[in-house]
Amino acid sequence: MLLQSNQRVYSIYQTLRSYKDLQVYLANEASVSNQATQKQYLINEFRNPELIRNCIEDMLSLQKDATVAEFVDVFTSGACLYTVFTYSQPYLLKDYVARHRLSFGNRVNLLKNILFKLSTYSQAPLPVLIHLVDTDNIHVHPDETIYFSFAFHPEQLQSSSTINTLYLKIANLVLLLFPKETDSRSNKQLQMVLKKCERAVYQSIPEIVKDVERIDTSTFTEKLKNWFQERKSQVQLLKNISLVALLLFFSFILYTRFIVPDNTTPVQAPVPVQQVGELPVSNGSPEQETEALEEQATEPALIHVDVGN
Incomplete structure (x- = not known):
């Protein structure tokens, strides 16, 4: 399908959108045979007379708007209004x-x-x-x-x-x-x-x-990196305080262990008891100790009487 304006002839090859009152086409320039150099165009075809009356002023204003670089053409053909823009298909x-x-x-x-x-x-x-x-x-x-x-x-x-x-x-x-x-x-x-x-x-x-x-x-x-950067001075101060505290701790350990003299007298081990009263402490077995005690109990007690002159 060919569509001609005062500037060029468009060859429509696809209907992009279709509505009752408006058709949207994709086209290229019919006079350019080399597909590699052909530009693609998007054409709006306004069919409804009331729709044309409502938007024709806006469409015509695009001719004067230099900010819309994609605008190519606006024209009428028969009872329809056409607006043409460059088209890219990413x-x-x-x-x-x-x-x-x-x-x-x-x-x-x-x-x-x-x-x-x-x-x-x-x-x-x-x-x-x-x-x-x-x-x-x-x-x-x-x-x-x-x-x-x-x-x-x-x-x-x-x-x-x-x-x-x-x-x-x-x-x-x-x-x-x-x-x-x-x-x-x-x-x-x-x-x-x-x-x-x-x-x-x-x-x-x-x-x-x-x-x-x-x-x-x-x-x-x-x-996190930005947080540390923003508080770099505070973090450095905390590091310094921690280092000082660590040095004080090790200094205290060194002072108490190696520098302060030890004046305390060591406690000596107690002397083992060899005899309690008249009873010798036996190193024998419990049975032997029992027999020795029984023998001492059966021996008669000696009474010493002093006779005066």
Whole structure:
């Protein structure tokens, strides 16, 4: 299928999205035969007259908006309005996140890149910005550079969108990138960004970028290292106190063991008793001691009588 504007002829080779009032095509330039040098284009075909009336002013304003570098052409053919943008086909954001096990720091950097890229479209109409934040329109190159595809949705163009809608879209983006971290209290700064988006507290996208840049992405080891660095003087003081205490302890041991003289008299062992009264202490067996005692008991006692003169 060929589609001609005042600038070039487009050869449509794929329908990317299909709605009743709007079709989204992928095309290349028909006049270029070398596929290696052919550019790819994304074409929105607006079919509904009411939809065209609602969005034609925004679409025409893209011609004057130098910040939207992807814009190529806008024209009418028959009863339809066409907008043409350059197209690149890297990974969709949700596919990129699902395929790669990204660290917390990588995902924060990815969010920052998306928001920074979005902030460059400062003059784009609000409905266009809302479409760009749609996760189906965010693409990621292998080097994590961001590309937005300008594929529109008829319902979002017809609805009365406000700036709150944009911030809610960004909140959904945060939830996509951080499904676990937003449910825990592991990172208060990230949760603050999410809540401020949900409540539409922000006044501009650059404000969100600044808050995202404040998110701490350091690992536990890095946090521990930073903690010691911040308290380096206190840790050094504690080391010095511990060293002094250790030296005092060893000095006390040395003083009491080797320097102080020992004036105490050693206690001598008691002299063994060889005899108690008239009874010799026998070294014999218990039976022999018993027999000796019995013999002494049977001997008659001698009475000495002194006869005076």
